[in-house]
Amino acid sequence: MILQERIEILEKLGQYLQKNTPEWQQAKQLAYQKNGWFTEAFIDAATQNIITHFLSKTALQQWVTKYHLDDNIIPKNVGIVMAGNIPMVGFHDMLAVFVSGHYQTIKLSSKDDVLLKHVVQFLITQNNEVQHYISIADMLKGCDAYIATGGNNAAATFETYFGKYPHIIRKNRTSVAILNGSETAAELALLADDIHYYFGLGCRNVTKLYVPNNYDFVPVLQSFKKYQYFADHHKYKNNYDYQLSIVLLNNVYYMTNEATMLIENKQLFSPISQLHYEFYTNVADVVATLKNNDDVQCIVGKGFEPFGAAQQPSILTYADGVDTMQFLLTL
Template sequence: MNLQHRIDLLVQLGKYIRHNEAGWQEAKLKAALANAWFTPEFIDIAAENITENFLGAESLKEVASRYDIPETTTTPKTVGIVMAGNIPMVGFHDWLCVFLSGHHSLLKFSSKDDVLIKHLLGKLYEWEPAVRHNTGFAEILKGCDAYIATGSDNSARYFDYYFSRYPHIIRHNRTSVAILDGTEKPEELVSLADDTHQYFGLGCRNVTKLYVPRQYDFVPLLDAMKKYSHFFEHHKYKNNYDYQLAILLLNNQFYMTNGSVILAENTALFSPISQLYYEFYEDKDAVVSALSRNNSVQCIVGHGHTPFGQAQSPAWEEYADGVNTMAFLLTLEQHLRRP
């Protein structure tokens, strides 16, 4: 398949998702039944982000032009992709980069997310049987020329060891933060609730920590987050909320809650499900400077940074961990030539 053919297939895939055809509806239902964290609401949000940000004809052509992707890839390499399963289709962009670049991919799905992307690839097989030759699945990734692996910090150490002899991208735990200055409008706080609550806070682009000025008024924020009060009807989320609340009570620690999310002061970046950490600051610029050097921070939300409500809607080139996947793929030949 040449470049234009691959782009045409990706555009067709975007239309298939957008039109919500019967087969896609069945796949979404199956995914929701297999993983309680993948609610229909959040599967649809993930799908919309993919179609709007990744699968448009113009954006695909622009990326292909920017990276000077050749019309025909004469010596394609096989890239093994270990996909995470924290949010729906989180590994789609890695596969998309490999497919668009003209290389081949061998995918290892997470057991938590092995329905949706597999279904979409099945549609591509149906439309163009040649896709089977450049995208496959495997439980164990062997014989690949390069690897892209996403997981926890613990699994990343394993990946670093196992894939050390090959060109690779290894992703670690990351999270996102928000810096508030107290001038946020009500609609911005409602959008911030999306950044903190979408996907139950399980994504690396979810805000799990707030930096606020002294004397910050948390009441409007807690009111805005009532948008997600229906989370209390989700049994897994409620179990987490009850557990985290019990820990705070036992430790006699101060907290605030609107009945479905807990705010607690903590210097850590990663907060558990149902809880949101906050920390007071004196110097906003100092906070920004420190966060910009922290490898655990995926993005910063706030005035002058990622707009409120946009954390979970990354653009084509907002690569995970800040590592340019397309540049890596298009220089594989150079990597493989090194002794």
């Protein structure tokens, strides 16, 4: 397949997903049955971001132009170990390898092994040559390079197995927001999305707020109202009840809207159903500390990632700031 053929087939994928066909609806239902965190609303949110930011003709052409992609690449086989924390979280890696012209062997997460299989099958039905470019396997052996995403423990294992090959290995990361107290209700509503999308399970989800001394939390809690329905989601509610019991046993001060707890805590990572916060006196010190912290995926706030954009990365947004396409072009 030449580059233009691959671009055209990806545009067709975007059009197919946009139609929300009965076949795609069935795949979404099966994905939710296998993983209760993958609600239809959040699968649709992930799908729409892929359609808008990854599969539009403009976005794909911008990508091709930026890296001067052509048909002269010598194909290698890239092994991809995908995470499964949010729906189709590994799509961008798959897309990058496919557009670059390399072959790929994918090991899907057991938590997200329905949606991407369906996507790959659709691509094959459009052009049978795709099966030579994208294959799915239970084990990765004999690849020329590897892209692996997982927790910190998994990353250590990946280093052992893949360290001698060209590789990108990603560990646990999370995101934070810096507030100054001047945020409007509309901005806080968008921040609520950054916090709650995918139940907070993504590395681009905000898990901690930095706020000025004497900050008024009432507007923030009010902005969370549209996610109060999380209290009716059994997996989320189990986490909330468990975390609340720990807070009560330890006599820790907390604020809540009965679905999301605000806890003062210096840790960046917060458990499901909790949001940490920390007061600051000098915002420059906070920024300097965060920019030197490898655990931070992105910073949301005025002058940083716009409110509401954390879970809408563009095709040129690379996890951990490592340029995947540039890596592929050096193989």
